[in-house]
Amino acid sequence: MLPAVAGRLSRSILRVPAFNKGHALTRVTGAGFHSGRARLMTNYHPTAQHKDEPGNSVKDAWDFSEENYKRVDMILHRYPTNYKAAGIIPLLDLAQRQNGGWLPVAAMDKVASIVGVVPMRVYEVATFYTMFNREKVGKYFIQLCGTTPCMVNGAEEIRATIEKHLGIKEGETSKDGLFTLREVECLGSCANAPMVQLNDDYYECLTPASTIELLEACKKGNPPKMGRWGSLPMNGQVSCEGPHGKTTLKEPAPAPGFMMRKDLDGNVDPATVKRDMHY
Numbered sequence: 001m002l003p004a005v006a007g008r009l010s011r012s013i014l015r016v017p018a019f020n021k022g023h024a025l026t027r028v029t030g031a032g033f034h035s036g037r038a039r040l041m042t043n044y045h046p047t048a049q050h051k052d053e054p055g056n057s058v059k060d061a062w063d064f065s066e067e068n069y070k071r072v073d074m075i076l077h078r079y080p081t082n083y084k085a086a087g088i089i090p091l092l093d094l095a096q097r098q099n100g101g102w103l104p105v106a107a108m109d110k111v112a113s114i115v116g117v118v119p120m121r122v123y124e125v126a127t128f129y130t131m132f133n134r135e136k137v138g139k140y141f142i143q144l145c146g147t148t149p150c151m152v153n154g155a156e157e158i159r160a161t162i163e164k165h166l167g168i169k170e171g172e173t174s175k176d177g178l179f180t181l182r183e184v185e186c187l188g189s190c191a192n193a194p195m196v197q198l199n200d201d202y203y204e205c206l207t208p209a210s211t212i213e214l215l216e217a218c219k220k221g222n223p224p225k226m227g228r229w230g231s232l233p234m235n236g237q238v239s240c241e242g243p244h245g246k247t248t249l250k251e252p253a254p255a256p257g258f259m260m261r262k263d264l265d266g267n268v269d270p271a272t273v274k275r276d277m278h279y
């Protein structure tokens with residue numbers, strides 16, 4: 001491995017979450033804490049604690065809109081009535097979307113009262129999953145993947161480009177309220193690294209130039225539309241095809257039943273399935 005790449009890899013692997021912005025944390029290794037070799041963390045993680053502040057207080061009232069209450073009913077309808085808590089994640093997601101991309105504590109309390117659990121059960125979910133923002137975010141919430149495949153393909157350069165172009169650091173929101181930048185772990189688009197998720201959309205195969213192009217398009221309120229397969233590689237390629245284009249899976253997909261045993265003829269008797277499967 002090239003020494004420069006090895007250096008970057010080791011820097012990434014040493015990252016541990018900082019629970020308070022700007023605080024240095026000691027590094028944890030298999031051998032325990034090594035405060036003498038602590039490294040100032042730069043990647044931002046919101047605090048797990050809630051502190052009441054204007055606009056985000058336990059005393060605030062928050063409710064779903066009339067239209068979203070129809071969605072709440074549809075969501076809860078998927079689960080048995082004695083398992084309404086299974087709807088916590090989709091309801092939090094719905095609340096976050098209604099609330100401009102972040103979840104005030106009052107919205108979490110509302111979800112808890114709808115599914116009939118104590119608020120702490122909802123807080124536990126909202127603090128565990130990074131898809132939930134418990135602080136205000138900008139209109140364009142940029143999640144920059146910093147995991148290894150993206151990092152070795154230039155994620156750090158993309159991050160530096162975004163920070164410089166917007167005048168913010170990771171974890172911050174631009175003064176105009178348009179952008180929030182946060183570094184996250186793998187977003188499952190490694191084949192098209194480096195990439196960012198902008199609100200719900202994936203922009204991939206980024207270079208510093210195409211990143212600036214993307215940010216400028218957002219400033220004009222006109223982010224590029226997703227490609228045919230639901231993401232947008234910014235280098236013009238289709239989906240995750242390489243520079244040679246599509247090289248595999250060229251034939252039409254086989255019809256249902258392909259390679260099924262002929263004698264089953266699409267019918268499986270549950271009573272004999274275990275015997276047929278040699279259980």
Ligand code: FES
Nearest residue numbers: 145150186189190
């Ligand atoms: S490593 Fe970036 S998407 Fe997987």
